Amino acid sequence: MRVAMVGEQSPPVTALTSALTALGNEVTGYGHDEVDGGLVDRLREGFRAEPPDVVHAHSWLSGMAAALAIGDRPIAKVLTVPTTVSFDAEVQRLERLVCRRVDRVLAAGGAQVRRLAALGVPRNQITVVPHGVDHDRFTPYGPSARKGKRFRLLAAGDLAVYHRFDLIVSVLPAIADTEFVVAGGPLRDNPEADRLIRCARHYGVEDRVHLLGPVDDMPALYRSADIVVCTPARSTFGTIALEAMASGVPVIASAVGGLVDTVVHEVTGLLVPPLRPADLLRAVRHMLAESALREAFGAAGRDRACARYSWERVAADTARAYARAAYGVAPAFGDALR
Known part of the structure; x- marks a missing residue:
């Protein structure tokens, strides 16, 4: 599957990109520092040259920019909900608007699912996909930092x-x-x-x-x-x-x-x-x-x-969410790994 990844190139986004690529997906990153008209134009040009099957945005503003760039073209739109919570009425209005313009919303856990429901997002539009961890780097085996007897x-x-x-x-x-x-x-x-x-x-x-x-x-x-x-x-x-x-x-x-x-x-x-x-x-x-x-x-x-929480597991869950957004069905676990 061809995936356009839109958002800041944070370590979790980079790790997810690598894991999705390892599963056979073709991932193109569209990193940015700011979300403005220039980003929308860059996305629109990129999607015209190489139309992706799925666009995956990682913030509310990235999701809006992606939706504007896609327009009416048949490209599936997926949004990962940020962990930060805003109680500002204008921000919440943006959140509702973005959720109405994407095909599937990825939540990290139950708290985000409840918040999305409060925003009016239908439960069948939400997929729970947690963040991952590099369990090869964070491991019980290896040197420890120095400490005293306490x-x-x-x-x-x-x-x-x-x-x-x-x-x-x-x-x-x-x-x-x-x-x-x-x-x-x-x-x-x-x-x-x-x-x-x-x-x-x-x-x-x-x-x-x-x-x-x-x-x-x-x-x-x-x-x-x-x-x-x-x-x-x-x-x-x-x-x-x-x-x-x-x-x-x-x-x-x-x-x-x-x-x-x-x-x-x-x-x-x-x-x-x-x-x-x-x-x-x-x-x-x-x-x-x-x-x-x-x-x-x-x-x-x-x-x-x-x-x-391995990145392989998170990538497989994400791939199933992509398929549901693009085709309305999710592949079996083994298919998502291929």
Whole structure:
């Protein structure tokens, strides 16, 4: 199948493109930094020269640009819903408009399906296709980052308020012999970084809170962790949790958004109510006290990441969605792999 991939050339889009190509699809990328009339013209010219069977857009604006470029031509339109949620009325109006102009909408999990239903998208127009993880890169096997004798709680992501890393800092005084490491930035000229440092001083744990900034070798850092903790206050897919699971590390996560789909409670980790420090503290204490439990959660997480979230599996699911959008039917699993 000939596929036109429209969107920023992020690592997930690049990984999906490679996996789809490995399955025998011909994928042409249309990367962009901005969505404007120039992009629409470039897409229109590209589609005229080499008409694709399917155009796959990866943002609301990319979806609108693709729909305008396609016009009335018989080219299937597929949209992957972004993980960010906007409550702005104008943005939601754009989202509804784009959904009406595409043939199939791909959602990463149940939270996005419910949001699309609230926007008025028919359930039979939605296909659940999660994000993938490179389980050959994120693996339990390999070198680990250096650590001392303390337990290590690890969090990762941009230093932004919505990640609520301060919740972990707030429970640290009640957990002995444990450090909290945060991978992500920026550290300079970032009010959230300054706030976390002040928070650590307030609770008297500044010697056990370490802000590393951006880290190149994340697989080694994951392997050094006893628990990866994800405590966002709002909906997110849960890429960090997925990378941790692939690395064989147990996860404690807020029960919000895609984390509810990614982390299986009491199988690959623990889910806790969001913004509830007391529940978070109980979960961390429980998991740190049981090394066998951490090992079992880590092994189950690795199995789940490889079975459900491999890029080969994600590409096969995406190929079936393409066929449904283009032809109204989806191929069997084996056909999608060829």
